[in-house]
Amino acid sequence: MKRRSFFKKSAKGVLAAGLLPITGSVAAHNIETGENKLIHFNEPSGTKKKDPKRRKTLNFDVAVIGAGMAGISAAVSAARNGAKVVLVQDRPVLGGNASSEMRVTVNGVQALKNKHKVERETGIVEETLIENWHYNPQASYHVWDHVLYNYVVREKNLTLLLNTSAMDVVMEGNTINSAICWQSTTETMFTLNADMFCDCSGDGLVAATAGAEYRMGREGKAEFNESFAPDEPDGWVMGDCIMMITKDMGKPVPFYPPDYAIPFDGEKAETTGHRKIKQVKEGFWWVEVGSDVDIIGERDEIRHKLMAYFYGVWDYIKNSGKHPEADNVVLDWIGSIPGRRESRRFMGDFILTQNDMLGLRHFEDAVAFGGWSLDEHNPGGIEDLSQPASFFHSRFDNIYEVPFRCLYSKNISNLLFAGRNVSVSHMALSSTRIIGTCSMMGQAVGTAAAMCSQKDINPRGLYQNHINELQEQLLRDDSYFPNRPANDPNDKAKKASLIFGSSTISGDAKNLLDGVSRDEVDKIHHWQSDGLNAELQVEWEENQSLTSVEMKFDTNLHRKINMHKQPKKHETQPMEIPKELVKNFTVEARVKGKWVMIGSVENNLTRLVKVRFDEIKTSAVRVKLKDTYGEPNIKMFEIRCY
Structure with a gap:
């Protein structure tokens, strides 16, 4: 029976259908004939049961893993450039750290030491931001999720798989043939075959499982002669954090912390100036916990710690008596999923470093730009109040270039990446990790992946023989990188x-x-x-x-x-x-x-x-x-x- 017809029936009929016993099968009652129709998914008793998992094999030119802003940019750019694309996202919403689940601002280049100060990113990331103000002038993060959804699903060459985790890969030598993915909402196992794979997932499980070379932790000063690097290499990475939003109730409202809250030494934090409570409306980005062992494997423990530390901070704000401006303020939203700054960095044919960026080094294969300050967070996060939350080592005189060689794997032939997992040093990541920069890198790798599929070459071959063509297409599609004017002979x-x-x-x-x-x-x-x-x-x-x-x-x-x-x-x-x-x-x-x-x-x-x-x-x-x-x-x- 059609669903519309079913709901037109009497309440008694609906109730009867709901009361039918279900044991090892799905029972549906035909209201009009009085017949029972049993739909058996398992074989009769005594025989081998069927596997309840659904299995599908799909073929694409380009598979993009991870639908944060970098992944969205990669998938849309690849689709617009003629590739058949699948975009895989393990969450029910798009946007990654920028989604309503984490609510990190889509920041880009700002605070430059020149008269522009801001040098905004163009291309796909700008299109999403402008569309947001068209559809979402109320600045709702939940509506923003749906603005991104509309932006993605209207691309005719793009297939979106939400609630889908990429779990494994099928390899042939140093080439990825397939990604094995599990969609929890449909109990479906997908085998996604593709010519090119773009890992824009942040942690990079697909890339790591494929055997792509990567680093975690901090390089020492000696390796790249980086003045802001630690004297010796170590395992520390910048931490995860959770955010919050408050509202004013117009009258004093008490706050009672949960049992697991960890007390916050607010007097020490504010006296040293390292974590001053400047406002009580939103934040705090410095409620952060890092790791020097395995930030990926410790994620659930870190999530619990973050919530505990956050509630300790809020308890201090509300109940210490030092912040009367918070008397009428209550928590309206608190993140439950940590936003991540750093984990794996996959190695390409070039590693971008602090000195390349501060020296504004020109690259013949530039495909994106950045300029957020060298914003290295204290690796201990809120667990080390003796250090500033972030060191803010240096601002930039102008924007720096990001070379294409940082955006593909040095040892996996058909793998590209964009976002915080690209081929940079730890110090360089303190700037390149910002969402606007990650989005520009995403547009570059999506365009490159489409070209590689069409030309039947790998990314290194694209760099060696077609980098000018890639740059011209990016410039045509409203990307930008300095010191490289467009000169398309077809224009x-x-x-x-x-x-x-x-x-x-x-x-x-x-x-x-x-x-x-x-x-x-x-x-x-x-x-x-x-x-x-x-x-x-x-x-x-x-x-x-x-x-x-x-x-x-x-x-x-x-x-x-x-x-x-x-x-x-x-x-x-x-x-x-x-x-x-x-x-x-x-x-x-x-x-x-x-x-x-x-x-x-x-x-x-x-x-x-x-x-x-x-x-x-x-x-x-x-x-x-x-x-x-x-x-x-x-x-x-x-x-x-x-």
């Missing part, structure tokens, strides 16, 4: 005889062809109109065959657009679609002397817009830019034609 806009705007208040229309799609420090790369309803025109001396026009608009990349747990942090940034972003526009082409509309975009939500159409032959393209989300002028950074 016909670069061959234009003329480009001009209807008006100019800043920059020059020619800047839209210079290959740099953002303003750099003391270098302008934009064209800005004088007012709305502006036009930009590209002309060729001879007809061009075109199927797409691609543009990059302004979203003010030197300002934060993150979602935070604490509402006060939103006061210095927008909780809306960037007002600079172009909202409505049309694209026209001159065909046989007449202007013909070939594309129209309304309520645009992305910095990068690709307008596709059936092939035409044209001598000119004109973009009519109607308005923005609030800015009085139109600003663009790039136009391409293919």
